[in-house]
Amino acid sequence: MTKNIFARAIAAALLGAVLAGPASADTKDYEFQLIRQEAKVGEAMLEVRLVDKRTSKPVPDAVIFAKRIDMAPDSMEEMTSKIEQVSTVEPGVYRFKxxxxxxxxxxxxxxxxxxxxxGTVEGKLVLKAVK
Structure with a gap:
């Protein structure tokens, strides 16, 4: 009788897992990566790749809704600048001017x-502007 109860419990757990479907990813499974760590002072083109860390594959068609650039690494967080997203042709790569x-x-x-x-995927990336 104990074996029967145990077998039913296992069957119920497996059925629950099947009905729930595959586990969905967490926003922590994604990360932004700078393609180049340096840019020239002035008008700069910044490229960022969004990657699924579980597969190391780029993530296309994400909607970037928040963007900010500032000099926080040099203790000047209040020093901000204009940034705008521009189109790109490479899937998973997002470009900003x-x-x-x-x-x-x-x-x-x-x-x-x-x-x-x-959820929302967030990233804070540090780059260096050079003359």
């Missing part, structure tokens, strides 16, 4: 929605 007004460390902060996920 930014005006880097001075040499030093810059932090690019991004927020994105990935299709099929409920």
């Amino acid at each position: 930014a005006k880097l007004t001075m040499a030093g460390g810059w932090r690019l902060s991004l927020g994105a929605k990935v299709q099929g996920e409920t």
